Amino acid sequence: MFKHAQLESVKAWINNPVHGTLPLYARIQRAIRQLILDGTLKAGKPLPATRALAKSLEVSRDTVETAYSQLHAEGFIQRHVGKGSLVSEQVHQLAGKKPLRRPSPNKVAHHLSQRGTAMLQGGGVRDFLAPRAFAPGVPETRSFPLATWERLERQVLKEHGTHVLLHSPPQGMAALRQAISGYVNLERGAHATPERVLVLTSSQQALALCANVLLDADDHIFIEDPVYHGARKAFEAAGLTCLPVPLDHDGMQIERLYQAPQMAKAVFLTPSHQFPTGSTLALERRLAVIEWARLHQAWIIEDDYDSEFHYAGKPKACVQGLDAHDRTIYIGTFTKSLFPGLRIGYMVLPAELIPAMTVARTLMDGHSAPIPQLTLARFIEGGHFGAHVRTMRAVYAERRNVLAALVRQYLADFLEPKVPDGGMQMPCLLNCDIPEHDAIEAARQAGIDLLGLTALHASKHDQTGFLMGFAAHSPHELEVAVKKLADVLRELKKSRTTGIKRAQ
Structure with missing residues (x-):
């Protein structure tokens, strides 16, 4: 059976919107293949039985069976009656018996130009591929003509x-x-x-x-x-x-x-x-x-x-x-x-x-x-562009007002909204002792995307908080997301308080 971390890695891979166009069996097959290529699943390592993995992933056994069959056909696993499925020894032979883990970014950087290193260390610009709650800069596309x-x-x-x-x-x-x-x-x-x-x-x-x-x-x-x-x-x-x-x-x-x-x-x-x-x-x-x-x-x-x-x-x-x-x-x-x-x-x-x-x-x-x-x-x-912009301007103005009201109602103990005169996102300042990074990570795990304000400052500053996009979500969707974020921040604050007391 997979370790918990390995199972979660497979789940994350198959649930990633980037891979959403692939059939489910192919997502499972490629997720397991990636674990093998990374060296996380080593040669001779047994794979979970198809029935057990299907239950863990909440998919049909036939789907997992198809994924295993594809892995076997590609030479990544071996299947034996009575012994189950094992990671193939041939995988490491294909790589010249060298570790299949990818080199760390630090090692890669030694072979880059100064400009390439700066790009790598800067992390690029993240596009929000799916309109998850509060992703900034994402427009409403469901109303597009x-x-x-x-x-x-x-x-x-x-x-x-x-x-x-x-x-x-x-x-x-x-x-x-x-x-x-x-x-x-x-x-x-x-x-x-x-x-x-x-x-x-x-x-x-x-x-x-x-x-x-x-x-x-x-x-x-x-x-x-x-x-x-x-x-x-x-x-x-x-x-x-x-x-x-x-x-x-x-x-x-x-x-x-x-x-x-x-x-x-x-x-x-x-x-x-x-x-x-x-x-x-x-x-x-x-x-x-x-x-x-x-x-x-x-x-x-x-x-x-x-x-x-x-x-x-x-x-x-x-x-x-x-x-x-x-x-x-x-x-x-x-x-x-x-x-x-x-x-x-x-x-x-x-x-x-x-x-x-x-x-x-x-x-x-x-x-x-x-x-x-x-x-x-x-x-x-x-004239279609002008008409669409006028329509969305009214829609976004309403959603901005809804988000501001919801933040004041459910997140007053954590955030202070700064209602903008325009745009598709709202700055909200943290007014509690929760670290910005911890809040962003906890929200991400709950399916919420927050852009931290700290990273947007080039010099030292004292204000922390988030940029919360509202354009892509209906008032009802905003309410559901705000309540979920309130639960996340409340739980985070509770765990921090408990940890401080234990330290004392």
Whole structure:
């Protein structure tokens, strides 16, 4: 029989949403195979009987039997009448009798470049693959007008035929660049033309391009503090030195840029809806950062994060639209406003940067798929994008209010909500002595995703808490999740109190 840890490992593997497209028997087979390859199950180790494992996993015996048969066919296990199933000796022979455990990250790092090591140690950017409770940045996709999208996609295929099966221009399809420029000019007060739009796969790709095309390793860049973690990791992976600038209720304190002893070649901002605080950069500060960039011939990297979802009045015009000196790179994405699987973002660039950015993009992934680009262009031009955003803005505003009320009702002993004027997530500060990391891990085990605020700060701070996404969940789902989180935190606080008393 498996040890408890081995059994839990198999359960975790088969329940992981990433593997959800595989048949159940294949998930069981691959989970056991992974234990063998990792060396957790050693040669000659007996496997549980099919009936016993089926009972433990709550699946049919036939499913486990099929998994074992596949493992046997691949040579990972041996099956003997009367002896059951054993891990095959041949597995280790295939590896030249070397241990099959993967090398530790520390050993791998010795063979990497400095940039590769920085990427590995930074941990990358985690995407929440399934909309578990409170995962930030995940939109509601169940209400997306899929029938409309499907109809527009059929029109694209009928009109363009097999031409859409070829590469698209690296700068993006002309129709989509036209639609994007019209949208940002009308809705965000930008100064864009189709020629200045570069279509990408994501805002993360845009940040990586900015870091590598505009700056050299060891150059300085000003960032907000706290800051969007994906931006800081992209800059650090490129070898840049990030200089944190504190915030207040009006956003980044721009006067600190003028006072800084170290010169920076760029500043990164989320001015419309700051991540994670939700603050909006005041107009006088927008003008001040534009003047700073002009004086120092520096770049402003403006990530217009969540600007579509503003719940208190009209959002302010983007910095790019106010910049008469053409020092601002404007970044946008449709991942949050439509659906994550679309994988379309964009930049509006100063004219002088278009050739370099386009060429650099060809070295990353070449181009974006033509069919979704042309479908999105029609979706925007037909008014469907604007209608969807207006609908979801009302939905998200209600869910924000519901979450704030639920936190005050059920989590008042643990969290203090900071209700934002916009966006898809709410900062909640810990007001008890539970460590942030312990709470995040306990919640994860209960099926709840929390993004800790500590990791978003570049400098030392005293505030701990979570960024709690609310967009992807109905009011009822939010209530169920808040009550579950309350139980988790209550149990965690109880166990900590008991442990302290025992220590005394």
